Amino acid sequence: xxxxxxxxxxxxxxxxxxxxxxxxxxxxxxxxxxxxxxxxxxxxxxxxxxxxxxxxxxxxxxxxxxxxxxxxxxxxxxxxxxxxxxxxxxxxxxxxxxxxxxxxxxxxxxxxxxxxxxxxxxxxxxxxxxxxxxxxxxxxxxxxxxxxxxxxxxxxxxxxxxxxxxxxxxxxxxxxxxxxxxxxxxxxxxxxxxxxxxxxxxxxxxxxxxxxxxxxxxxxxxxxxxxxxxxxxxxxxxxxxxxxxxxxxxxxxxxxxxxxxxxxxxxxxxxxxxxxxxxxxxxxxxxxxxxxxxxxxxxxxxxxxxxxxxxxxxxxxxxxxxxxxxxxxxxxxxxxx
Amino acid sequence: xxxxxxxxxxxxxxxxxxxxxxxxxxxxxxxxxxxxxxxxxxxxxxxxxxxxxxxxxxxxxxxxxxxxxxxxxxxxxxxxxxxxxxxxxxxxxxxxxxxxxxxxxxxxxxxxxxxxxxxxxxxxxxxxxxxxxxxxxxxxxxxxxxxxxxxxxxxxxxxxxxxxxxxxxxxxxxxxxxxxxxxxxxxxxxxxxxxxxxxxxxxxxxxxxxxxxxxxxxxxxxxxxxxxxxxxxxxxxxxxxxxxxxxxxxxxxxxxxxxxxxxxxxxxxxxxxxxxxxxxxxxxxxxxxxxxxxxxxxxxxxxxxxxxxxxxxxxxxxxxxxxxxxxxxxxxxxxxx
Numbered sequence: 001x002x003x004x005x006x007x008x009x010x011x012x013x014x015x016x017x018x019x020x021x022x023x024x025x026x027x028x029x030x031x032x033x034x035x036x037x038x039x040x041x042x043x044x045x046x047x048x049x050x051x052x053x054x055x056x057x058x059x060x061x062x063x064x065x066x067x068x069x070x071x072x073x074x075x076x077x078x079x080x081x082x083x084x085x086x087x088x089x090x091x092x093x094x095x096x097x098x099x100x101x102x103x104x105x106x107x108x109x110x111x112x113x114x115x116x117x118x119x120x121x122x123x124x125x126x127x128x129x130x131x132x133x134x135x136x137x138x139x140x141x142x143x144x145x146x147x148x149x150x151x152x153x154x155x156x157x158x159x160x161x162x163x164x165x166x167x168x169x170x171x172x173x174x175x176x177x178x179x180x181x182x183x184x185x186x187x188x189x190x191x192x193x194x195x196x197x198x199x200x201x202x203x204x205x206x207x208x209x210x211x212x213x214x215x216x217x218x219x220x221x222x223x224x225x226x227x228x229x230x231x232x233x234x235x236x237x238x239x240x241x242x243x244x245x246x247x248x249x250x251x252x253x254x255x256x257x258x259x260x261x262x263x264x265x266x267x268x269x270x271x272x273x274x275x276x277x278x279x280x281x282x283x284x285x286x287x288x289x290x291x292x293x294x295x296x297x298x299x300x301x302x303x304x305x306x307x308x309x310x311x312x313x314x315x316x317x318x319x320x321x322x323x324x325x326x327x328x329x330x331x332x333x334x335x336x337x
Numbered sequence: 338x339x340x341x342x343x344x345x346x347x348x349x350x351x352x353x354x355x356x357x358x359x360x361x362x363x364x365x366x367x368x369x370x371x372x373x374x375x376x377x378x379x380x381x382x383x384x385x386x387x388x389x390x391x392x393x394x395x396x397x398x399x400x401x402x403x404x405x406x407x408x409x410x411x412x413x414x415x416x417x418x419x420x421x422x423x424x425x426x427x428x429x430x431x432x433x434x435x436x437x438x439x440x441x442x443x444x445x446x447x448x449x450x451x452x453x454x455x456x457x458x459x460x461x462x463x464x465x466x467x468x469x470x471x472x473x474x475x476x477x478x479x480x481x482x483x484x485x486x487x488x489x490x491x492x493x494x495x496x497x498x499x500x501x502x503x504x505x506x507x508x509x510x511x512x513x514x515x516x517x518x519x520x521x522x523x524x525x526x527x528x529x530x531x532x533x534x535x536x537x538x539x540x541x542x543x544x545x546x547x548x549x550x551x552x553x554x555x556x557x558x559x560x561x562x563x564x565x566x567x568x569x570x571x572x573x574x575x576x577x578x579x580x581x582x583x584x585x586x587x588x589x590x591x592x593x594x595x596x597x598x599x600x601x602x603x604x605x606x607x608x609x610x611x612x613x614x615x616x617x618x619x620x621x622x623x624x625x626x627x628x629x630x631x632x633x634x635x636x637x638x639x640x641x642x643x644x645x646x647x648x649x650x651x652x653x654x655x656x657x658x659x660x661x662x663x664x665x666x667x668x669x670x671x672x673x674x
Contacts, residue, residue, distance in 0.1 A: 009449055213363075
């Protein structure tokens with residue numbers, strides 16, 4: 001829920017005058033996304049999303065994100081397409097912030113994931129990976145394995161207040177995960193020297209249900225209408241994107257892992273891009289790493305948000321349960337492969 | 338910024354199936370309004386706003402609010418029109434909350450008020466008062482003069498932490514305002530026994546800039562496109578609604594009163610409904626009362642919100658400045674009359 005920056009009427013009008021999208025008809029803040037300020041924008045030219053990039057986004061990385069969305073859309077992926085202004089630039093300034101207008105995507109994100117969502121998700125993820133193959137930009141994964149130890153250190157003083165023994169458990173898990181992590185996945189030096197079988201490329205890296213829109217088809221089945229929020233996208237192991245999705249889509253509210261959902265996701269993905277043997281073997285540790293990544297960012301936010309604050313802090317312990325599940329997982333078959 | 342209640346896909350689909358508005362195309366939380374959960378809803382039948390009424394709204398009062406909007410819209414006022422379900426009911430339940438779908442209004446609320454906004458505002462306010470004249474419902478003003486002393490009592494312990502001496506200053510102001518308040522304005526016993534000249538009726542009571550939408554006409558002048566958020570509406574002195582608008586629209590960011598804006602508002606209002614002598618004479622005290630009403634609710638929210646909370650608390654002292662201005666105001670002419 002986020003609108004951090006208000007935009008004056010005059011500034012908005014002057015900004016929109018730079019775009020060939022007609023006259024302003026409506027402009028309302030959107031209560032989704034937590035990093036940036038998002039507005040639903042309606043003009044005589046159509047419907048758009050206006051995003052003002054806030055402090056947590058590095059302006060230097062915006063050309064990568066916008067360029068990637070432009071590239072993926074041009075390859076047929078349903079994702080927001082940056083709208084260039086009359087001067088050809090999609091990235092401009094508004095109210096002292098970097099800002100961009102993107103096309104509006106129809107659809108609704110699934111508040112409750114059903115198995116029927118997971119096959120379209122796997123299919124779209126493979127489509128994303130294929131569409132990104134010839135994109136020239138690169139961005140290291142700032143929240144990849146090299147970032148986890150520093151992040152855990154920043155939670156060291158207060159982590160055990162969330163659950164006694166948590167920091168020691170995470171130290172042990174991190175060491176085990178890093179020891180097993182496919183070497184090519186380290187964020188330095190990409191993409192040279194990648195061993196066969198662990199392909200890297202452009203990944204979304206945050207493909208949670210609220211970033212995936214669906215519409216029902218005539219038979220009442222969910223049809224995927226688009227992927228949004230590419231602001232964690234980076235250049236990393238393609239199979240890590242699958243591991244993020246297994247974490248985000250395949251657990252029930254009672255914390256059990258739904259292997260039917262996982263199988264649907266993986267089978268649809270592999271129909272477009274079969275995983276190599278190395279990727280299949282690495283999937284359990286990639287899943288552990290993805291659990292740890294979301295556990296650590298949530299833990300950091302939890303310990304650095306005032307106790308009385310009325311913002312919703314996401315529970316880090318949800319990901320401790322997922323991490324423990326993946327640590328116990330015997331092999332790829334227990335994950336639906 | 339508010340979406341307090343999430344709605345599951347199944348619940349949303351079942352809810353929408355009760356309405357003759359077509360198939361779901363988009364559904365996004367809106368970051369405006371602080372009392373309820375609001376969603377932009379797009380279907381093959383058009384665009385709508387879905388509101389889930391949260392704890393601060395008394396469900397027993399919803400028929401008044403929805404009935405009033407329906408009535409005002411039927412009289413030609415541009416305001417959200419409740420959409421009845423197939424059974425004729427506009428007020429239903431969703432996710433355990435009372436819920437209603439209303440029509441979508443185009444337009445943008447003015448982040449910076451210009452004098453050109455104030456004449457259309459005054460005109461629309463008079464139109465609202467005329468359109469409400471034959472509405473049968475009644476609702477006492479819970480935040481009218483009878484509610485101010487109890488509200489001040491709830492801030493008594495902590496009020497002086499906001500500014501030393503504040504509680505004593507507000508005690509004195511409240512006593513002076515109540516002594517002068519037009520007797521007919523008290524919330525009991527309406528509408529019998531109203532003296533001539535102080536007409537009561539249906540008022541909006543919260544017509545701040547973020548509740549008024551504008552679109553530019555072909556000449557670039559703001560044209561009012563609609564009034565929203567009738568959830569403080571009540572049956573009270575019509576002129577009190579003007580006093581709320583003078584507070585909310587006619588002060589500059591340096592706290593000075595812009596009499597040009599006030600005059601534009603009042604002249605446009607009086608072109609539809611000239612004020613009586615009694616109303617003109619009462620306007621200064623009504624303005625003081627309106628200042629005090631917003632000061633007290635903000636002060637209450639301020640003192641009851643945790644210090645570290647990340648929600649935006651509105652500054653109560655902004656309204657102390659306005660109250661002091663109106664206490665000094667010599668007569669109606671200094672307010673633009």
